[in-house]
Each structure stands twice: as structure tokens, then as C-alpha cells.
Amino acid sequence: MSRAGTISWFAYHEWRLAWRDWLWLMSGRRWSRRRVVLGLIAIALFLHGFAYLVLYQSADLSRPPDKRMLVMLTGTLALYGSMMLSQAMEAVTRAFYGRGDLDLILSSPVAVWRLFAVRIGAIAVTIAAMSLALAAPFINILAWFSGLRWLAAYGVIVALAMVTVAVAVMLTVGLFRTIGPKHTRLCAQIVAAVMGASFVIGVQLAAILSYGTPSRVAFLQSEAVTRYAPDSGSIMWLPARAILGDMLALVVVSGISAIMLAATICIFAPRFGQLALATAGVSGNPIRRGRRSSCFRRTWPSRALRGKEWTLLQRDPWLMSQILMQLLYLLPPAFILWRSFRDDSGVATLLVPILIIAAGQLAGGLAWLAVSGEDAPDLIASAPVTNACVLRAKTEAVMGAIAIVFGPFVVALAVVAPISALVTVVGVATAAASATFIQFWFRVQAKRSHFRRRQTSSRIATYAEALSSCSWAGAGGLAAASSWLATIPGLIALAVVTGAWIISPAKSTPRSALRSFVGRARSLAS
Amino acid sequence: MDIHTKLDIGQHPDSRFHPQAMNQALPSFALEIRGLAKNFEHPAVDGLDLRVRTGEFYTLLGPNGAGKTTTLRMVVGLLKPDRGSITVFGIDASADPVGVKKAVAWLSDEPMIYDKLTPMEYLHFVAGLWAVESGLAEARARDLIGWLGLEAHAHDRCEGLSKGMRQKMALAGALMHDPRLIILDEPFTGLDAGSARLVKRVLRERIQAGCSVIMTTHILDVAERMADRIGVMIAGRLLAEGNLEELRRQAGAGDASLEDTFLALVETGTAERTVAA
Numbered sequence: 091m092s093r094a095g096t097i098s099w100f101a102y103h104e105w106r107l108a109w110r111d112w113l114w115l116m117s118g119r120r121w122s123r124r125r126v127v128l129g130l131i132a133i134a135l136f137l138h139g140f141a142y143l144v145l146y147q148s149a150d151l152s153r154p155p156d157k158r159m160l161v162m163l164t165g166t167l168a169l170y171g172s173m174m175l176s177q178a179m180e181a182v183t184r185a186f187y188g189r190g191d192l193d194l195i196l197s198s199p200v201a202v203w204r205l206f207a208v209r210i211g212a213i214a215v216t217i218a219a220m221s222l223a224l225a226a227p228f229i230n231i232l233a234w235f236s237g238l239r240w241l242a243a244y245g246v247i248v249a250l251a252m253v254t255v256a257v258a259v260m261l262t263v264g265l266f267r268t269i270g271p272k273h274t275r276l277c278a279q280i281v282a283a284v285m286g287a288s289f290v291i292g293v294q295l296a297a298i299l300s301y302g303t304p305s306r307v308a309f310l311q312s313e314a315v316t317r318y319a320p321d322s323g324s325i326m327w328l329p330a331r332a333i334l335g336d337m338l339a340l341v342v343v344s345g346i347s348a349i350m351l352a353a354t355i356c357i358f359a360p361r362f363g364q365l366a367l368a369t370a371g372v373s374g375n376p377i378r379r380g381r382r383s384s385c386f387r388r389t390w391p392s393r394a395l396r397g398k399e400w401t402l403l404q405r406d407p408w409l410m411s412q413i414l415m416q417l418l419y420l421l422p423p424a425f426i427l428w429r430s431f432r433d434d435s436g437v438a439t440l441l442v443p444i445l446i447i448a449a450g451q452l453a454g455g456l457a458w459l460a461v462s463g464e465d466a467p468d469l470i471a472s473a474p475v476t477n478a479c480v481l482r483a484k485t486e487a488v489m490g491a492i493a494i495v496f497g498p499f500v501v502a503l504a505v506v507a508p509i510s511a512l513v514t515v516v517g518v519a520t521a522a523a524s525a526t527f528i529q530f531w532f533r534v535q536a537k538r539s540h541f542r543r544r545q546t547s548s549r550i551a552t553y554a555e556a557l558s559s560c561s562w563a564g565a566g567g568l569a570a571a572s573s574w575l576a577t578i579p580g581l582i583a584l585a586v587v588t589g590a591w592i593i594s595p596a597k598s599t600p601r602s603a604l605r606s607f608v609g610r611a612r613s614l615a616s
Numbered sequence: 617m618d619i620h621t622k623l624d625i626g627q628h629p630d631s632r633f634h635p636q637a638m639n640q641a642l643p644s645f646a647l648e649i650r651g652l653a654k655n656f657e658h659p660a661v662d663g664l665d666l667r668v669r670t671g672e673f674y675t676l677l678g679p680n681g682a683g684k685t686t687t688l689r690m691v692v693g694l695l696k697p698d699r700g701s702i703t704v705f706g707i708d709a710s711a712d713p714v715g716v717k718k719a720v721a722w723l724s725d726e727p728m729i730y731d732k733l734t735p736m737e738y739l740h741f742v743a744g745l746w747a748v749e750s751g752l753a754e755a756r757a758r759d760l761i762g763w764l765g766l767e768a769h770a771h772d773r774c775e776g777l778s779k780g781m782r783q784k785m786a787l788a789g790a791l792m793h794d795p796r797l798i799i800l801d802e803p804f805t806g807l808d809a810g811s812a813r814l815v816k817r818v819l820r821e822r823i824q825a826g827c828s829v830i831m832t833t834h835i836l837d838v839a840e841r842m843a844d845r846i847g848v849m850i851a852g853r854l855l856a857e858g859n860l861e862e863l864r865r866q867a868g869a870g871d872a873s874l875e876d877t878f879l880a881l882v883e884t885g886t887a888e889r890t891v892a893a
Contacts, residue, residue, distance in 0.1 A: 386754035394744020466728035473745035474717035
């Protein structure tokens with residue numbers, strides 16, 4: 091053990107906390123390391139299989155790099171980098187605002203810059219590890235197919251992580267200085283979220299505009315992009331060349347990235363203490379005025395519950411931003427729809443599965459907030475309303491929000507393709523209802539602020555929700571194309587939802603309710 | 617205006633806060649518990665028998681983990697008993713939980729409020745849950761906000777309120793539906809002296825209006841001053857019960873303070889439990 095207060099001591103402290111936090115995330119509070127390891131192996135095998143399926147039909151990747159390949163690799167890196175930057179900004183914001191142990195450490199006589207130096211480094215390590223975990227299957231399969239030179243991509247990912255963390259620190263400190271500690275948190279989170287999605291969406295929009303398809307690959311490999319890109323000898327392709335095993339390029343890219351991160355740590359770590367102290371004053375809750383209207387409308391329990399859910403959602407900008415992020419991905423479909431008005435290409439059918447899957451995901455998030463993220467569960471439970479009434483009201487609140495979001499899409503779709511619109515209505519309602527019911531069956535009381543970590547409450551619920559949304563989307567897409575094959579994903583979705591109910595903790599409740607209902611019916615009949 | 621005058625709600629002429637119970641014959645017991653038991657990993661409540669009379673201020677005392685909160689949560693319907701029965705004003709809680717909830721208010725030490733709602737909006741929501749008629753609800757909300765000294769914050773979101781104000785808000789919410797039985801779990805946690813006095817006055821007024829109150833607290837001074845009867849729980853069972861004099865007799869504590877009496881009872885109970893184990 092190193093001496094207290096040194097960088098290595100802080101590094102050990104942070105490592106221990108991060109490791110336990112990660113274990114908790116993986117195993118959901120249970121310390122079953124064997125299960126975690128087995129699960130990780132299964133996921134790794136699955137991802138490698140997926141990477142194999144994606145890459146085995148690709149063009150010959152062992153050929154000498156041409157401009158098209160450099161464009162493709164650089165575009166993919168930019169895509170990956172935008173997501174890493176988004177994650178890094180989130181993490182840096184948490185380092186500023188998360189109080190946790192900061193009050194303890196800031197009130198101690200240790201040199202605080204060491205802690206922040208370690209924390210910035212830890213963010214870089216975390217971002218690199220997460221990115222490597224996702225990219226590793228593809229890198230390994232590429233190395234297997236096209237030669238070991240592709241293993242250099244590991245180094246590029248690490249370098250990219252260092253650059254994105256350095257940029258994230260600079261951006262966040264810049265925001266802090268520009269708009270102050272009061273607004274930086276929300277602003278940084280929104281910026282991070284938009285950055286994560288912007289490159290994907292931007293490329294998709296460009297692809298739709300140019301080729302009428304949302305495929306990013308088609309866009310990056312197009313003649314037009316290749317023609318306007320710089321020559322193969324340009325410095326811009328250094329990262330791509332490094333991925334392809336050019337050792338000199340790899341050394342240069344890694345060196346520049348390491349210098350950027352080291353300089354950022356040296357410059358900003360000593361200032362983090364003051365910035366963190368400045369956030370302490372605003373981490374409490376500011377007083378905000380609500381509506382002055384105090385006219386009590388006539389109301390009843392279900393209406394009160396619905397209204398409460400919508401009001402709480404409207405008034406939480408962070409939650410709104412998290413939920414609206416899911417809607418950002420609806421921009422490309424909206425764009426396709428807009429184009430469909432101009433040319434009757436029938437591409438509107440493509441929208442059906444996209445809208446259905448988005449509805450399922452959005453409904454799952456909203457249902458989690460309404461059910462598991464209830465701030466006053468005891469108040470609701472002690473009110474003279476039945477569980478069925480509460481669940482019905484909350485379902486209505488979720489479905490109402492879904493209707494508001496997806497209604498305009500369906501109306502626009504109905505003008506272009508009425509049958510597709512009809513299928514979309516059924517699909518959106520079914521996917522949203524499935525996701526909502528799954529959240530009800532697997533509800534676990536949690537804080538609303540844990541929205542982004544809701545997956546840890548129940549992994550089964552998360553997988554079931556995603557699988558049912560995907561299956562309903564598949565069924566919707568095939569139904570819109572008038573294919574009888576739609577019944578297959580439809581049956582799979584039904585099986586997923588039924589399976590989720592069977593293994594859910596809530597299974598016994600409906601049964602007992604049913605028994606009670608049957609019992610009452612019998613007594614009434616007699 | 618002198619705060620005592622302002623808050624002397626015991627003399628408030630408004631009939632909006634006279635429980636419906638005033639106009640009807642009530643059963644003699646607000647709460648009857650028989651053989652109540654609840655097990656978690658160990659017995660939290662173990663065959664508890666308890667009766668609280670209508671119009672009585674009853675305080676439950678006990679060391680941490682004695683089963684006080686678990687008992688009250690079962691009464692309110694937040695926990696399902698493993699066995700035993702709970703009757704509130706003659707209504708069986710297992711047969712008609714909604715009927716019981718209509719008559720009961722629950723206030724825990726953690727205020728059950730929504731950060732993003734204003735106090736007025738919160739009370740409107742609570743009124744909706746208990747289906748209080750809108751005109752009556754609005755008048756009650758104004759009265760409660762006024763009585764609890766929250767006028768200045770009536771339209772601020774609750775996220776900006778202090779712990780004490782949040783607790784007062786939760787109390788206002790609990791009183792919105794004019795309950796006949798008020799159950800409070802550590803209601804004075806985090807309250808300053810002024811707020812604590814205010815809450816005590818509100819509770820006293822409710823008793824005068826015919827309500828029954830059951831409260832757990834670790835502040836023995838409050839229990840001594842306010843309670844008609846005090847129950848002492850240990851290990852999920854009722855160890856002793858009565859007014860201070862009766863408790864002293866049961867503890868053999870002469871004219872000791874409630875604190876000494878309570879500690880003597882707990883010591884005896886713990887010793888008996890150890891011997892039994």
C-alpha cells in the first residue's frame with residue numbers, strides 16, 4: 091500500500107470503488123463473480139459471432155489501403171469518437187457535480203489536484219475500456235480474416251479515448267466558465283447527448299438526401315465522398331493508417347493523444363478543486379416558481395395520477411433530455427417521410443419497424459419512470475385506490491405520451507401509405523403496451539435520478555423489453571410489406587412477453603387477483 | 617400576529633376540518649390489532665396485540681428494530697402481515713383495505729412529496745387520490761398552507777424547501793382528506809423547535825376534533841407531554857402499556873422520568889428475551 095494522499099494511493103482508492111461499482115452493475119448487487127465471468131464470456135462469444143456475420147462478406151480488407159477504405163475507416167472512427175466524447179463529457183460532469191466523497195476529500199488536508207488527476211486518468215481508462223470492449227470483436231475478426239496488422243486498431247482506440255477525454259474536459263471547463271456552474275450540468279449533459287447522436291444522424295441525413303437510404307456505409311463508400319476527400323497522403327488519414335498497421339502512424343497518433351491528455355491533466359486538475367467547490371453551492375435545489383393558478387379542478391384518482399406523471403416529466407429537464415434523445419433517432423425516419431411526400435418511392439414502408447421499435451423503447455423508459463421511479467410510493471400505496479386503478483392510470487399516462495409523440499408520424503404516414511399507417515398504429519400500441527407491462531411486472535423501487543441506470547434494476551426486463559420491441563418491429567415491417575411471414579416475429583414477441591410474465595415477480599399477484607375475482611363472482615351468482 | 621394566536625387552530629371555527637366522524641357514532645376502538653406477525657429474516661413483529669381507543673393519542677416507543685414502523689406500515693397497508701388481524705374503526709384491513717385507507721393518514725419520517733410539484737399542486741394531487749371534492753379541497757389546501765406557515769412557498773417547487781418545510785408539507789397532505797386516524801412515524805425528525813411546536817399543536821387540535829393519533833417517536837419528552845397512553849415495544853411485542861404512572865408501576869420505577877422508566881422496561885425486556893433464547 092502506498093503512502094496516503096499520493097497519486098498511487100488515490101489511484102488504488104478509485105480503482106477499488108470503480109471495480110465494486112462495475113461488479114454491482116454487472117451482477118445487480120449480488121457478488122456472484124462466477125456468473126459475471128460466465129455472462130461476459132457468453133456476451134463476448136455473441137459479439138464475435140455478430141462481428142463475423144457483419145464482416146465475412148465485406149470486400150477484401152487485406153488489400154493495400156485505397157482512398158475509399160481510408161474514408162470508411164476515418165468515418166467509422168469519427169462515429170466512434172463522437173460516442174466516446176459523449177460518454178467522456180458525461181463522466182467529467184459527474185466528476186464535477188457528484189458530491190459523493192468530494193466533501194470528505196475537499197475538507198481533508200491532502201493535495202486535491204492529485205485526486206482529480208487520478209479521476210481524469212480514470213475517466214480515460216474507463217472510456218478506453220468500454221470502447222475496446224465494443225470494438226474488440228470486430229478488431230479480432232478483422233485480424234483473423236485480413237492479418238495481424240489490424241490489431242494496431244487497439245492502440246488507436248486507446249489514443250482516441252485519450253483525445254476524447256481531453257476534449258471533454260476542455261469543453262466542460264469551457265462551459266463552466268461561460269455559462270456558470272448553475273447551468274453547466276444540464277447543458278453539458280444535453281451537449282454530450284447531442285454529440286453522441288449528431289454524427290450518426292448527420293451521416294444518415296446526408297445519406298437519405300443523396301441516396302434515399304439511411305445507410306451510413308453506402309454514404310461513406312460513395313463516389314462523391316471519395317472524390318471530395320483529401321489525397322491518400324494527407325495527414326488526415328493518420329489514424330486510419332494506424333488502424334491498418336502503419337507503426338509510424340500509430341506512434342504519432344498515440345504520442346499526440348498522450349501529450350494532449352497529460353497537458354489537460356496538468357492544466358486542469360489543479361483547478362478542479364475550485365470548480366467542484368463552486369458546484370457545491372448549486373448542487374442543492376434552486377427555488378423555482380410553479381403555476382400560480384391554484385384553482386382546484388374537479389379530479390379523481392386516475393386523473394390525478396395521470397396529470398402528476400405528465401407534470402413531473404415536463405418539469406425535469408434532465409429527464410426530458412434523456413427521453414428526447416431517443417427521439418433524436420427519429421429524425422432520419424422523419425426525413426424519409428418528408429422525402430416520401432415528394433417522390434412516391436414506397437420507402438415509407440421502411441418507417442414502420444423504426445417507429446415501432448422507437449415507441450417500445452420510449453414506452454419502456456416512461457413506464458420505468460412512472461412505476462419504478464415513483465417518488466412517493468408510500469403515499470400512493472396508502473391512498474384509497476386499488477393497485478389496478480394505479481396501474482391503469484400510469485399505463486394511460488405512458489400511452490398518452492406515446493400517442494403525442496408518434497401521432498404526427500402516423501398522420502403523415504397515413505397520407506403517404508394508409509396501410510403502413512394502420513400497421514404502425516397497431517405496432518406502436520402493441521410494442522408500447524408490451525414494454526409498459528414488462529416494466530410493471532419487474533418493477534423495483536428506485537430514484538428517478540437513476541433513470542440512466544434503470545437497466546441494472548432487472549436485466550431480464552431490459553432484455554425482454556428490447557426483444558419484444560424488436561420482434562414487434564419485425565412483425566410490423568413484414569406486415570406493412572404484406573408478408574405472411576409477419577406472424578413469425580409476432581409469435582416470437584408474444585412468446586417473449588408471455589415468458590417475461592411467467593418468470594416475473596408479479597406473476598402471483600394477477601393470479602390471486604383473478605382467484606379473488608372468480609370467488610366474488612361465484613358468491614354473487616349464488 | 618403572534619404565532620401562537622395565528623396557529624391556535626384548536627379554536628379555529630372552520631368546520632372543514634371536523635372529521636366526518638364527529639357526526640356519526642364511531643366504534644370505541646380506532647385500531648385493534650390481534651396476533652399480528654411479520655417475518656423478514658427474523659421476526660419483526662411477533663404476535664402483537666394492540667388497541668387504540670377512538671379519540672386517543674397513542675405513542676409507540678421502543679428501541680431501534682423493535683418493530684414499531686413495521687407495525688404501522690402493516691396498519692396503513694404498506695406491508696402485508698404474515699398472520700393476525702388489523703381492524704380500523706371496525707373495518708377489517710384485509711377484507712376492505714380501501715375502506716381503511718379512506719379513514720387513515722400516514723406520515724413517515726421521510727416526507728412523501730414530489731420535488732417538481734409546488735405545495736398547492738401537491739395538495740391538489742393528494743385531494744385527487746382521496747377523491748376530495750374540488751371546492752372543499754381548495755379551501756382545505758389554503759387553510760393548511762396558512763396554518764402551517766407555508767404561504768410564502770405555496771407556489772415554489774418543493775425541491776427548494778427545507779427538510780422542516782417538506783415535513784410540514786407532508787403533514788398538510790396527510791390532513792387533506794380529513795382522516796379519522798392519523799399515523800405518524802417519527803414526525804419530528806429534522807424539525808426545528810418552532811416547526812415541532814406547530815406540528816404538536818396541529819395534532820392536539822386533531823385530537824380535540826375527535827381524531828385518533830398513533831405516533832412513534834424517540835423523543836421521550838414529546839411522548840410524555842402529548843400521549844394519553846404509551847406502548848413500549850421490544851422485539852416485535854408489546855412489553856408494557858399505559859400512561860406514565862402505569863408504566864412506572866410496571867417498571868417498578870417509582871416516580872422516575874419517562875426516559876428512566878423506558879430504559880428500565882427495555883432493559884428488563886431484553887434480559888427476559890435473552891433468558892428465553
